[in-house]
Amino acid sequence: MKMEVRDLTFCYDKKLVFQDISFSVETGDIMFLLGPNGTGKTTLFKVLLGILRPRSGEILFDNEDIMKWPQRKLARYVGYVPQNIVSAFPYSVADVVLMGRTPYIGSFSVPSKRDKEIALKTLEDLGIIHLKDEPFTKISGGERQLVLIARALTQQPKFLIMDEPTSSLDFGNQIKVMNCISKLKSKFGVIISTHMPDYVLRYATKAAMMKEGRFISYGMPDSIVNKANLKELYNVETQMVSVSIGSMQNIRVCIPY
Amino acid sequence: MTVGKYPISVKDSVLIIANRILPLNLNFSPAMETVVFNVRIPRIIAAILIGGCLSAAGSAYQGIFNNPLISPDILGATAGSSFGASLAIIMSGSIAAIQASSFLFGLLAVFAACFISIKVKHGNQTLILILSGILTGTVFNSLVSLIKFIADPEVRLPAITFWLLGSLSSVGLDDVTLLALPCLTGIAVLFLIRWNLNVLSFSDDEAKTLGIDTNRVRLIIIFFSTLMTAASVSISGVIGWIGLVIPNLTRIMFGPDYRTLLPASFLIGGTYLLIIDTIARTLFPVEIPLGIITSLIGAPFYIWLLARAGRNMS
Numbered sequence A: 001m002k003m004e005v006r007d008l009t010f011c012y013d014k015k016l017v018f019q020d021i022s023f024s025v026e027t028g029d030i031m032f033l034l035g036p037n038g039t040g041k042t043t044l045f046k047v048l049l050g051i052l053r054p055r056s057g058e059i060l061f062d063n064e065d066i067m068k069w070p071q072r073k074l075a076r077y078v079g080y081v082p083q084n085i086v087s088a089f090p091y092s093v094a095d096v097v098l099m100g101r102t103p104y105i106g107s108f109s110v111p112s113k114r115d116k117e118i119a120l121k122t123l124e125d126l127g128i129i130h131l132k133d134e135p136f137t138k139i140s141g142g143e144r145q146l147v148l149i150a151r152a153l154t155q156q157p158k159f160l161i162m163d164e165p166t167s168s169l170d171f172g173n174q175i176k177v178m179n180c181i182s183k184l185k186s187k188f189g190v191i192i193s194t195h196m197p198d199y200v201l202r203y204a205t206k207a208a209m210m211k212e213g214r215f216i217s218y219g220m221p222d223s224i225v226n227k228a229n230l231k232e233l234y235n236v237e238t239q240m241v242s243v244s245i246g247s248m249q250n251i252r253v254c255i256p257y
Numbered sequence B: 001m002t003v004g005k006y007p008i009s010v011k012d013s014v015l016i017i018a019n020r021i022l023p024l025n026l027n028f029s030p031a032m033e034t035v036v037f038n039v040r041i042p043r044i045i046a047a048i049l050i051g052g053c054l055s056a057a058g059s060a061y062q063g064i065f066n067n068p069l070i071s072p073d074i075l076g077a078t079a080g081s082s083f084g085a086s087l088a089i090i091m092s093g094s095i096a097a098i099q100a101s102s103f104l105f106g107l108l109a110v111f112a113a114c115f116i117s118i119k120v121k122h123g124n125q126t127l128i129l130i131l132s133g134i135l136t137g138t139v140f141n142s143l144v145s146l147i148k149f150i151a152d153p154e155v156r157l158p159a160i161t162f163w164l165l166g167s168l169s170s171v172g173l174d175d176v177t178l179l180a181l182p183c184l185t186g187i188a189v190l191f192l193i194r195w196n197l198n199v200l201s202f203s204d205d206e207a208k209t210l211g212i213d214t215n216r217v218r219l220i221i222i223f224f225s226t227l228m229t230a231a232s233v234s235i236s237g238v239i240g241w242i243g244l245v246i247p248n249l250t251r252i253m254f255g256p257d258y259r260t261l262l263p264a265s266f267l268i269g270g271t272y273l274l275i276i277d278t279i280a281r282t283l284f285p286v287e288i289p290l291g292i293i294t295s296l297i298g299a300p301f302y303i304w305l306l307a308r309a310g311r312n313m314s
Helices: A041-048 A093-104 A113-125 A141-154 A171-187 A197-203 A227-234 B010-021 B030-064 B077-090 B095-119 B125-150 B156-165 B173-192 B194-200 B204-209 B214-236 B242-254 B258-282 B290-313
Strands: A002-012 A015-026 A030-034 A056-061 A078-081 A159-163 A189-194 A206-211 A214-219 A238-245 A248-256
Touching: A002 A041, A015 A041, A015 A189, A015 A206, A015 A214, A030 A171, A030 A197, A041 A159, A041 A189, A078 A141, A078 B204, A093 A113, A093 A141, A093 B194, A113 A141, A141 A159, A141 A171, A171 A189, A171 A197, A197 A248, A206 A227, A214 A227, A227 A238, B010 B030, B030 B173, B030 B194, B030 B214, B030 B242, B030 B258, B077 B095, B077 B125, B077 B156, B077 B214, B095 B125, B095 B214, B125 B156, B156 B290, B173 B194, B173 B214, B173 B258, B194 B204, B194 B214, B194 B258, B204 B214, B242 B258, B242 B290, B258 B290
Parallel strands: A030 A189, A030 A206, A078 A159, A159 A189
Antiparallel strands: A002 A015, A002 A056, A206 A214, A238 A248
């Protein structure tokens, strides 16, 4: 399936947040979005998720305009993994993941046995089935992020949108979550925002750089993540280096100085 | 059923009820029958319905506002009801007029809060709604004070004060019929959308991405929770605490899942108010207002509960 975004523009009242955003993502893609804080990445995601209405532009899924889709239908196509969140109430991990089935459950209905099986299967696939009876409020940040990914997968969507999924995690958990995402990509089109250029070089099939509400570059990760672009985006000097470790040949990394 | 100022034994009360249903042809004094059918049974049903509804409405409100410290009067329902009742009392309205006026102003207060929050355009809609509720509540509470200030201190002022403290002493069979419809409709609707309540107790954006039309569902929940609260308060007067404490107690006992939380808090709330009301009408020769007992018993109990929960968490 293909998501195509054309000339998307969004304003809060009169304040322009982003404009003329165009890109496309297909099943198998991981597109990374790099950009400084406050540049409109989260707002762009909210528009893609149908939470906010754009001022102008189009979002097409396989050439079908999704603007008029009800929230419920859209939720079967796009799953969302928010930044690390906490709930006021200690729902069990299994229940949180089960909430991913909501777009398939009638308004006056509760999850069926089959819904529960799908939720547990997802927990198993992600290797966190042992957490199923733990309260969501008591597990670690990394585990919580994996649970939120499990919830999004339980929606059985075509696209996954992840807002800085590793930003509040320790080093080990970041790698765990990134490896999990890269294993999933064959089944979904994934869009991720991040602040780590190395992740883009390592995992992305596509990348875009966003600054002050515009894409300043968009295309193959290798061609985009370079000294000049990073200087423009974050105003830091960097050096690109190639390293080889065992079977992994010529991995490019970016070192700031 | 058997405790109270008019002594009726367990055996007698069972026989009196059985006599109504089955053709037993037993003879009881009309006074005993009246006490059972027109005083005690209505009062027991009312206590269960009101306690249950306040608790269920409280748990629903806590879910949609994602905050366990919220009680069903957060949007001004109780303040509106109090004003409506005081107004009717000062105009020397009948009991029916007091109830009707209390119910209508309870709904009006919440609709006013919703209306204000829709008019104010702001990023955090939930915060604005709660602030609007506190504001309308303050306005209605001030109006209640104004009425108390100008009320005749011999008859009307005590009547208002007593109403504000909450009591089930004047509940009759008609009240139960009046109460049953809004309460049972409300609890039925909340129970039907129990899964959406679970999803809504995460953030609004997340609930939307999980396919819920959050504005519509939240409005339905607010409407029916308010209906239950206003109907209850219009019959019983102000009974604080239950809508805040019982949902939290139930959550500690049975977990946050609304599939069990909603029916459990209804049952526990109903039982709790029934016990409190029985204490209120038997402990002393004069009935003690319910609001006083719910707080006096509720607060220490809640402290004990918090201490216990705190230990379990660490």
